[in-house]
Amino acid sequence: MNLSTWLPVLILSSSLVPGLVIFMLREESHGLRTLLNLAGATIKLLLVAVMIWGVFHEQVYETRWTLAPGLDLVLHADALSVLFVTLSTILWLVTTVYAIGYLEGSPHRSRFFGFFSMCVTATVGIALAGNMFTFIIFYELLTLATYPLVAHKGTPEAVRGARIYLTYTLSGGVLLLIGAVWLRTIAGPLDFVQGGILSDYALDPDALRWIFVLLIVGLGVKAALVPLHGWLPQAMVAPAPVSALLHAVAVVKAGAFGIVRVVYDVYGVEYAAELGVLTFLGAAAAITIVYGSVKALSQDKLKKRLAYSTVSQVSYIALGTAILGPLATIGGVVHLVHQGVMKITLFFAAGNYAENLGIHRVSEMDGVGRRMPGTTLAFTIGALGMIGIPPIAGFVSKWYIGLGAVSAGEAFWVLPVLVASSLLNAAYFLPILYRAWFRPPPDRWPAEVPQTGRWEISGALLWPPVITAGLALAAGLFAAAPYSPLEWAEIITLREYRS
């Protein structure tokens, strides 16, 4: 037993243990809860830093625990898991700060932060899962941990949203399970191996196609692939920090990450292309991208518009995955990070508008940029990034997916999808920006909280969106710097295609 076996466990524990302790805290012990949260997040960040360094130098981090005949719980760190772990760790820290500010004075905070930590633990577990079996365990745990967060307010609306969320995700989970067990029976232990494992065996291609469909449909529920996306707009009843985390890292991203894992590290992208299943995935992703954007156009509620935008944006990851060739891979993988950073900014900002001014609808946002310049600036960066305007992160992802589509030769149909989607993104984001900056503010806001501090809103709510907006900008500006998301995506891609 040494660091290389313990590190994955420590990283999981750094959110699990604080979460368990927080459950037992009294509602009033505000200070201790904050301390535990922030300490856990900071420790996790430090541990992840060690892991990044190690994986970069091709260290092997693996923990194995036998559960049953043929079934091992495996935590394993490769370049892809590190990317996702880092994303969730950083965004967890930021979101925790935001949530502390957002929930100030509201009831049931121990329960909330407890499940919040569980949710991050499950996400990190998904990132570190070393085989399909482990992935499914954490994937289902994520469902369980997020249910109380969606239902948190306890209103009939919240409980209903949570029920719909659960119906979708549990059904998807069952299909995923059947697909995984089936594959396990014909292909043996499904360890995630860069370059895939299935091409080594002579297996029945038809069975493999069916299994692929089962897996993708199972994962597609969380990744909100159309027509499996119905839960996402309903789950918007959750408190803003939850929506932010759900859309940026936890649930939606877990589905997308799973798709990346299945295509690259189980099937192997080249073998998947040979089987012809990538077309299926690509078509589903393309339809989702366009459909989500079209639906976003007509939403007046800000959070709903952002929700449909998530439906659309997350599928860029699936799209990049569905195109054979390293450039598209880079684009898809790096979008895991880019979309997360940008979308969390947008949700933080939306939460601030609702909290501070009572703004829930796009039509109420006239002149909000003058009242809340910091928040609106962050929102603007996030929105422009989503459209794909350089030098913000979103541009980098779209650029690589586009390049990949052209160089793959057969994937020219992706270009019109990209163009159409970007135009649509502009069509639903630019009017918001126009309203916010150029329209005169109304005489009074729907429900304004009088300004007391130095800034437009308390620091705990202002800094998180500003920081994540900065990250989105930096990820684009310094895309070529070492250890940037893009650089890391290139490392991943190199290792995927090396074998």
Next chain:
Amino acid sequence: MSSLLIWPIALPLFGSLMALVWPRRADAIGLASSIATLVAAMLLVGRVAEHGMIEHALAGWEPGLGIALRGDGLSTLLLLMSAIVALVAGFYATGYFRNADLKAHFWPLWLMMIAAIHALFLSGDLFNLYVTLELLGLSAVALAALGGTRAAVAAALRYMTIGLVGSMTFLAGIVLLYTAYGTLDIPSLAERVVPQPAAWVALVLVTAGLLIKSALFPLHFWLPTAHANAPAPVSAALSALVVKATFYLLLRLWTDVFDPLVTMEAAMVVGLLGAAAVLWGSWQAWRAERLKLLAAYSTVAQIGYLFVFLPLLLAMPDGDARDTLFGALVLFALTHGFAKSAFFLGAGVILQYAGHDRIAELGGTARALPVTTFVLATAGVALIGLPPSGTFLAKWQLISSAIVTGQWIWLPVVAIGSLLAGAYIFRVLGYAFAPGDRAGPVLAIGQEEIPALLLALIATIVLGFGAAMVWEFLTPGLALGDSVR
């Protein structure tokens, strides 16, 4: 040291008598003998882990004449579960029954029932099995009626009538076997039974008798009212242990005595009934208006899963794969035992706190009783079969075997059954999270919540992460982990 087999039966029996003559000390006597029984069960399991199957002939009489006791991996593991649940639910009962009279009635019957269950697990011959079955049935009926309400007594009477029909049918089968083969000792019978009409009829009678007692669909009709109207600790034992004891007996007889007779068709019939039980029980649980009724219907469904395993076991050739599936079956039974008893105890806490267990009126429970809500959720995870519970691993192996043997028919059953289970569990949690008028103490762990929490955690955490132990214990040397292809 094979006399270890006597203690898990003798200790509760002795405690039962003591509690009867000394009713004012019933609590202390009951707990002391439950603890002693658990220690004996643990020693026994340790012994079997070391030496494999052990036997004991009471007073030195040879099998066939005297009372033979036998313990192997399967029976001692179930016995250990029973001893744990009996102790924990018994501890819960000391707080549940506030009335000294009720306590004085409860403990002798309760310990008698535990002794009967343990005797059933360890008996090596069919006549003794019949006696334990009767003893078990009668003590269970008396316990079910302990609440004294009209509904409880009516349900208990029905329970008794059905139970008697079941044991009479079982007895008829045994008599037939005795006349045909001249012995009731299980190993000797196993050598002599050959496919012939007498054996066929005996198989049908014995199976029918046990199916009634294990409440397999459509013979389950007596279970929901009996289990739902009993006092909470009794419901826990009825659902977790009593039905499982008769299932154990069926499994034992099918694999040991009637092995040459059981055909794929027969197993298929039982499996299909099990599948119907899964669907019907889960559906009824989803529609149930009361929490305890929901739990009782959920038992109908979970028992169904156990029977779905049988045709798969039969189709599997002997070897590691079959041992793996067998272990999964045992794991499933164990996990359900702990989870369901936890669920019933949790429901009992709610019933006592709120004065009712109507699901639609559970609003505010999550706030007033957070620990109990957590218990229902944790036990619910195991009932649905989500990770990290033991049921998840068992279902994984079930699905895997269904695919390997080509019996695809079970896949939709497991899928729909699990989703329905998700629906009924989260229906309860949805109501529990809704706001209610009752705001209670925040995070007060009551004495009666600890036992429930303990059982739920065993089902979901211990049997999940420690599941490998179950397989190792049942089949020493079975290849575990990813080495299996």
